[in-house]
Amino acid sequence: TATVVGIGSCLPDRVLDNDDVIARGSLDTSGTWIRSRTGIGRRRYVPPGVSTGDLAVAAGAAAMRSAGTAPDLVLLATTTPDHHCPATAPAVAHRLGLDGVPAFDLSAVCSGFVYGLVTATALVRAGACNTPLVIGAETYSAIIDPHDRETAPLFGDGAGAVVLRAGPPGAPGAVRAADLGSDGSGDQLIVIPDGGSRHPPLSCTGPADPYFRMRGRAVYAHAVRRMTDSARRVLQEAGWPASSVRAFIGHQANQRILDSVADRLGIDARHRYGNIGELGNTAAASIPLVLADDRVHASLEPGRRTLLTAFGGGLTWASAALTW
Numbered sequence: 001t002a003t004v005v006g007i008g009s010c011l012p013d014r015v016l017d018n019d020d021v022i023a024r025g026s027l028d029t030s031g032t033w034i035r036s037r038t039g040i041g042r043r044r045y046v047p048p049g050v051s052t053g054d055l056a057v058a059a060g061a062a063a064m065r066s067a068g069t070a071p072d073l074v075l076l077a078t079t080t081p082d083h084h085c086p087a088t089a090p091a092v093a094h095r096l097g098l099d100g101v102p103a104f105d106l107s108a109v110c111s112g113f114v115y116g117l118v119t120a121t122a123l124v125r126a127g128a129c130n131t132p133l134v135i136g137a138e139t140y141s142a143i144i145d146p147h148d149r150e151t152a153p154l155f156g157d158g159a160g161a162v163v164l165r166a167g168p169p170g171a172p173g174a175v176r177a178a179d180l181g182s183d184g185s186g187d188q189l190i191v192i193p194d195g196g197s198r199h200p201p202l203s204c205t206g207p208a209d210p211y212f213r214m215r216g217r218a219v220y221a222h223a224v225r226r227m228t229d230s231a232r233r234v235l236q237e238a239g240w241p242a243s244s245v246r247a248f249i250g251h252q253a254n255q256r257i258l259d260s261v262a263d264r265l266g267i268d269a270r271h272r273y274g275n276i277g278e279l280g281n282t283a284a285a286s287i288p289l290v291l292a293d294d295r296v297h298a299s300l301e302p303g304r305r306t307l308l309t310a311f312g313g314g315l316t317w318a319s320a321a322l323t324w
């Protein structure tokens with residue numbers, strides 16, 4: 001299988017607390033509402049001029065240093081690419097000094113990093129590459145409507161990355177089992193309505209809406225059910241009872257969703273890891289940012305059973321079982 005041999009991350013310096021986001025968009029909400037309904041206290045935003053590609057390069061370079069190896073493929077999971085066309089990954093590969101390697105973007109919204117990890121693992125198993133770099137990078141500050149109280153408080157910017165290499169299933173960092181899925185009947189629940197080929201920017205009747213929109217309540221119910229079911233399938237495939245999981249790392253969309261999923265699975269509170277309070281929902285970057293967190297490293301010994309599970313627009317879901 002493939003094993004994680006390097007981890008890196010990049011966070012912009014600019015911190016906005018809940019009061020800052022409320023003031024920025026004149027939002028009809030309160031810091032108490034945001035904190036109690038989502039668990040979010042702060043998030044990071046890029047300064048003007050900094051893009052997803054810039055964060056991806058910094059996180060990718062850090063992962064390469066930590067792995068001590070030059071990747072032979074770059075997979076960038078993102079919903080906020082630098083441009084609609086071309087993909088951002090080739091420019092990221094070029095800036096990392098990796099000219100000539102295969103490089104592509106993968107769009108599965110908040111499930112993107114785990115989709116990418118599973119895809120890269122399959123490519124390693126198939127012999128199509130040896131040391132892929134998988135990056136989750138986002139700048140949601142560029143696509144959220146600052147005046148929409150249902151989305152503006154939730155999202156933040158950042159990037160996380162891992163380097164994989166072929167290794168035995170019991171090795172530290174080994175991907176043991178995976179589960180991917182989708183339900184496109186819910187494609188309008190999380191959507192940027194205009195600007196794509198369905199509603200091209202110049203042919204929209206009425207004012208175009210280029211912003212990210214989400215029907216939070218419907219998404220919430222899907223998120224709990226889909227992540228719980230997907231996590232159960234992956235645990236079964238790995239042959240791991242939920243009680244043996246020592247690190248539960250779910251997509252950081254809402255603390256109540258994360259607690260609900262972990263409670264249903266029966267994973268003890270002391271084995272749950274996250275960053276939502278500090279970073280909000282960083283979409284495809286959320287899980288690799290938790291993996292890259294020094295506090296997670298400090299408390300997890302090698303060989304520990306780690307469960308990743310994510311849910312996002314599409315609708316999509318993805319889980320993976322790793323031996324830390």
Ligand code: ACO
Pocket residue numbers: 028029030033034037038109110111149150153190215216217219220223253254257283311312313
């Ligand atoms: N402040 C005050 N009120 C608000 C706010 C706000 N910031 N946001 C929504 N409300 C209102 C709603 O309008 C609604 O009002 P109504 O009852 O008059 O219709 C009321 O609060 C309750 O709405 P709910 O959606 O039930 O509130 P909930 O407690 O569920 O919290 C939230 C809303 C935080 C958006 C939640 O639904 C959520 O986290 N949803 C899922 C997010 C998710 O899983 N995302 C993953 C994928 S994201 C991706 O793929 C990029």
